[in-house]
Each structure stands twice: as structure tokens, then as C-alpha cells.
Amino acid sequence: MRAAVVVRPGQPPSLADRGEPTAGPGQVVVDVAAAPITPLDLLCAGGTSYFGVPETPYVPGVQGVGTVDGRAVWFPTTAGMAPGDGSMAPKALARQEDLVFLPAVDPVLVAALGxxxxxxxxxxxxxxxxxxxxxxxxxxxxxxxxxxxxxxxxxxxxxxxxxxxxxxxxxxxxxxxxxxxxxxxxxxxxxxxxxxxxxxxxxxxxxxxxxxxxxxxxxxxxxxxxxxxxxxxxxxxxxxxxxxxxxxNELTAQQRAEAVSVIARYAAEGALTVDHEVVPLADVSDVWHRTGHGRVVLAM
Missing domain, CATH: 3.90.180.10 (Medium-chain alcohol dehydrogenases, catalytic domain)
Structure with a gap:
């Protein structure tokens, strides 16, 4: 599959071939629909965060929205904070216990809010x-x-x-x-x-x-x-x-899930939004440091 890949800390990711992930114990493979570029992604990929310099190459993306067995989910990852790949790919690994099942809501908006x-x-x-x-x-x-x-x-x-x-x-x-x-x-x-x-x-x-x-x-x-x-x-x-x-970082999985559920419900009701733009995954290098257009969300 074609994924965003950070090859060297401090440089924007580029599109590259990456093997599809295989779920291990307690994991699921998410069919990713949308992944935002967040300040945490930039910090981790820059190699200057308190998590240390990430092991490269890796797929960035600390959160995303997609589907598991046809059900819409929000999910987090530890990409850039620990070894392993993140959400900026058509398929990503997530821990089963971290999945937050979503109501009928725009996946891009939930990714932008996140x-x-x-x-x-x-x-x-x-x-x-x-x-x-x-x-x-x-x-x-x-x-x-x-x-x-x-x-x-x-x-x-x-x-x-x-x-x-x-x-x-x-x-x-x-x-x-x-x-x-x-x-x-x-x-x-x-x-x-x-x-x-x-x-x-x-x-x-x-x-x-x-x-x-x-x-x-x-x-x-x-x-x-x-x-x-x-x-x-x-x-x-x-x-x-x-x-x-x-x-x-101090939230438990349950606290985080409860908060995401509240956010998703407000978004589904039209009561909560955030400025964002949707960009194809293929353009990740060009928009990695883009500002002034709201939260950039990559569409797979």
C-alpha cells in the first residue's frame, strides 16, 4: 500500500510503499478514511519531542478515523512516540481497547476535531x-x-x-x-x-x-x-x-473514549465544528507544514 513515511526526523514525510499491517494479539486493522496532521505529529516527526527521536522509517499519524468490520471508529496510535506505524495510510493497526465507535457523522470532521x-x-x-x-x-x-x-x-x-x-x-x-x-x-x-x-x-x-x-x-x-x-x-x-x-497523555483509555464520544455526538448534531481542509494522502509532503487553512485532514 502507499503510505506517508517519515524517512528522516525533521523532514516532511513522503509517499512510499509500505507493507499492509497484520494484527497481533489485542489488535485490529482499521480501514482508514481520514487522518489529521496535528502539532503532535509535527513535534514527534521533528525528533525534538520529549518522547525522543523516533525510529525511522515510520508512518506518522497519532489518530485517525476509519472502519473496522464496516463500523465507523476513531482510534489513537503511538506513532512517533514509540516504535510502530500510525494512521497516515489506507490501513493501520490499533489496539482493540482503544477503538471508539462513532455515530453517523462525517469522518473528516471527527478527524479534524479529534x-x-x-x-x-x-x-x-x-x-x-x-x-x-x-x-x-x-x-x-x-x-x-x-x-x-x-x-x-x-x-x-x-x-x-x-x-x-x-x-x-x-x-x-x-x-x-x-x-x-x-x-x-x-x-x-x-x-x-x-x-x-x-x-x-x-x-x-x-x-x-x-x-x-x-x-x-x-x-x-x-x-x-x-x-x-x-x-x-x-x-x-x-x-x-x-x-x-x-x-x-494522562487520560485513561476509558476517559479518552468517553470524551471522544461526547465530541462525536456534538459533531453529529451540528453543534461542534472546526476549520479544516481535506487533502489527498498523496499531497502529504506539500501540506505537512501548511498553516492558515485550518486543520489539514488527509483523505485515504
């Missing part, structure tokens, strides 16, 4: 969102778009989105945020907010944290604006803020 939407959903849970509260969401990539919509679906009274670029702010408007501002204005727009969803860290997060109400919660799930943040001890102490960290 673990980004799971992270958005879980940070709202970890942050203890209560109906009627106000939520600040930093950034408006796949996580940010999902967090805006999910906050509303889970009962938030007001959602404030802050993003750097005009195009990202347009996405936030489409996602349904009540207030949308440039990152530098989040300190004013988010004044008195209850919960901060932060995939950026850095200066934007410090500014947003200063705007939280006393007893507010700040959930960090990324560092795309900086690995350190100039938040002061007095900011944390004077407001008795709760700073929480989140990673999908």
Missing part, C-alpha cells in the same frame, strides 16, 4: 466550569475553536476569546464567542472572568491571569507563546488563583 477537541473538553472539566460562569479562551486554533463552542454547550454564561491574528479572531467570531479581542487586550476584556483556558502560556497567559476574579481557575495545556510566563507570585496569592496543568 484530540484537540478532547483537550478542550477536558480542560473545561478540569477547570470545573459551572453554568453561568465566564470563560476566557486564548488562541483560536483547533483547541481554541473547540473550547469556545464547548464552553457554550456546557453552560458558560459568557465566552471571551483572545487571539493574535485577524484571521484567528474571525474564527473565534464564527465559533460563537461573545467578545473577541487581540491578545494584548485580554486583560481588559477578561476582567472578572472565572476560568482561563490557556494553550499559549507566555505573556498572554500572565495578562489574562491578572484579569481573573479572586478564586479564578487557570488551566494550562500548552506553551505555544512561550515555555515560561511572567506571572508573579503576588498575582497568584492576592487572588487565591488555582493554576492547573493538563495533558491528554
Amino acid at each position: 484530540l484537540s477537541a478532547v483537550a478542550a473538553y477536558m480542560t473545561l472539566q478540569v477547570g470545573g466550569l459551572v453554568a453561568g460562569e465566564s470563560v476566557v479562551v486564548l488562541g483560536c486554533g483547533a483547541v481554541g475553536q473547540s473550547a469556545i463552542q464547548l464552553a457554550r454547550l456546557l453552560g458558560a454564561g459568557r465566552v471571551i476569546a483572545a487571539a493574535r491574528s485577524a484571521s484567528a479572531r474571525e474564527r473565534a467570531v464564527r465559533a460563537g464567542a461573545d467578545v473577541v479581542v487581540p491578545l494584548e487586550d485580554v486583560g481588559v476584556a477578561g476582567q472578572g472572568a472565572d476560568l482561563l483556558i490557556d494553550p499559549l502560556f507566555g505573556e498572554p497567559a500572565a495578562t489574562a491571569a491578572r484579569a481573573l476574579r479572586p478564586g479564578g481557575r487557570w488551566v494550562n495545556l500548552g506553551g505555544s507563546a512561550g515555555e515560561t510566563s511572567p506571572v508573579t507570585s503576588s498575582t497568584l496569592r492576592s487572588k487565591s488563583l488555582r493554576l492547573l496543568g493538563y495533558t491528554n
Whole structure:
């Protein structure tokens, strides 16, 4: 079969012949329909992640959507994090226990939402969102778009989105945020907010944290604006803020499956979406680092 293959860490994958996988104990072969290119895929294939340099050649793709015995499924893989191939091929291996069976829903949309939407959903849970509260969401990539919509679906009274670029702010408007501002204005727009969803860290997060109400919660799930943040001890102490960290890697298979099921149900109902584009698998090299068009989803 023709699959996307990373030959050398740091270089985009290219299309190459790869033998079809054979299921071992506890495994199934998935007929893949769609596989997204995610930041985790890029990080792992770049060879600079905390998982170490991946063994090459390998098929990337940490998640995908396809069918098993004719039933639609979402599935994860450990491609780039451990030896073995991932989802960017017509057929892929998955652990039976990791399969999440899906309702009647667009497989490309579920692939585009995937673990980004799971992270958005879980940070709202970890942050203890209560109906009627106000939520600040930093950034408006796949996580940010999902967090805006999910906050509303889970009962938030007001959602404030802050993003750097005009195009990202347009996405936030489409996602349904009540207030949308440039990152530098989040300190004013988010004044008195209850919960901060932060995939950026850095200066934007410090500014947003200063705007939280006393007893507010700040959930960090990324560092795309900086690995350190100039938040002061007095900011944390004077407001008795709760700073929480989140990673999908700590989810159990059951927790992840439950979150994916919620995401898929909302998607099937037309209540949750994310900007994305569909690209043939053959074009993987050309779109590997593409930005500005939403989440890229490879169609097999």
C-alpha cells in the first residue's frame, strides 16, 4: 500500500510503499478514511519531542478515523512516540481497547476535531466550569475553536476569546464567542472572568491571569507563546488563583473514549465544528507544514 513515511526526523514525510499491517494479539486493522496532521505529529516527526527521536522509517499519524468490520471508529496510535506505524495510510493497526465507535457523522470532521477537541473538553472539566460562569479562551486554533463552542454547550454564561491574528479572531467570531479581542487586550476584556483556558502560556497567559476574579481557575495545556510566563507570585496569592496543568497523555483509555464520544455526538448534531481542509494522502509532503487553512485532514 502507499503510505506517508517519515524517512528522516525533521523532514516532511513522503509517499512510499509500505507493507499492509497484520494484527497481533489485542489488535485490529482499521480501514482508514481520514487522518489529521496535528502539532503532535509535527513535534514527534521533528525528533525534538520529549518522547525522543523516533525510529525511522515510520508512518506518522497519532489518530485517525476509519472502519473496522464496516463500523465507523476513531482510534489513537503511538506513532512517533514509540516504535510502530500510525494512521497516515489506507490501513493501520490499533489496539482493540482503544477503538471508539462513532455515530453517523462525517469522518473528516471527527478527524479534524479529534484530540484537540478532547483537550478542550477536558480542560473545561478540569477547570470545573459551572453554568453561568465566564470563560476566557486564548488562541483560536483547533483547541481554541473547540473550547469556545464547548464552553457554550456546557453552560458558560459568557465566552471571551483572545487571539493574535485577524484571521484567528474571525474564527473565534464564527465559533460563537461573545467578545473577541487581540491578545494584548485580554486583560481588559477578561476582567472578572472565572476560568482561563490557556494553550499559549507566555505573556498572554500572565495578562489574562491578572484579569481573573479572586478564586479564578487557570488551566494550562500548552506553551505555544512561550515555555515560561511572567506571572508573579503576588498575582497568584492576592487572588487565591488555582493554576492547573493538563495533558491528554494522562487520560485513561476509558476517559479518552468517553470524551471522544461526547465530541462525536456534538459533531453529529451540528453543534461542534472546526476549520479544516481535506487533502489527498498523496499531497502529504506539500501540506505537512501548511498553516492558515485550518486543520489539514488527509483523505485515504
